[in-house]
Amino acid sequence: MKKNTAIKLFESSRVRVHWDNDLEKWYFSVIDIIGILTGSSNPRRYWSDLKIKLNAEGSQLYEKIVQLKMKAFDGKLRETDAADTEQIFRLIQSIPSPKAEPFKIWLAKVGYERLQENEDPEITFDRAMETYLKMGYSSNWFNQRLKSIEVRKELTDEWEKRGVKKGQEFAFLTDEITQAWAGLTTKQYKNLKDLKKENLRDNMTNLELVLNMLAETSTTELSKKAKPKTLNENKIT
Structure with a gap:
């Protein structure tokens, strides 16, 4: 299964993502998204508690979470809970957050941009540059x-x-x-x-x-x- 790892920006927050060429879908780091939606200083703990709550409610969301190697902020690849766009939409419904709607729009935008990049690879380069410029690099x-x-x-x-x-x-x-x-x-x-x-x-x-x-x-x-x-x-x- 071929995957491409990248970092996307939601507002000023980083979200680690994988593009699966075989399945033609995005996978997003669950921890990164929970951190954005909740503002929690410990999103891993929040996710751990949420998994218990979802299981108690009979939700099948966690069963569809996959473990993918994503680059941590120290540069090393580590197994990370990840979910595709459909599962992330379901996850958002389980988290009360004022950022829920803006994040849904962002998810849709990421999917649309991928279609554009497939048609014109130069767009990928331009977007990578835009991301770094927003982070303050020249x-x-x-x-x-x-x-x-x-x-x-x-x-x-x-x-x-x-x-x-x-x-x-x-x-x-x-x-x-x-x-x-x-x-x-x-x-x-x-x-x-x-x-x-x-x-x-x-x-x-x-x-x-x-x-x-x-x-x-x-x-x-x-x-x-x-x-x-x-x-x-x-x-x-």
């Missing part, structure tokens, strides 16, 4: 960030070819690269910027993005030439 920074994503993908593809495993091994080698150009591990770098769950690269300056891209591009090219076979050989590369 267009120049956005272009650098897009390029950094491309560079990172080339590097991780190369690592996979060399037998490097996703997760801890990717993180280990990423730390090596970050230390090489910044003198800090990824964790130390996030601490320096006072980041908690936020994505480090989304909080880099233009110069930092460029330096990181140079380091990752160099690593990719060296790996292609050296063809390392072990994690340690990848580290040396």
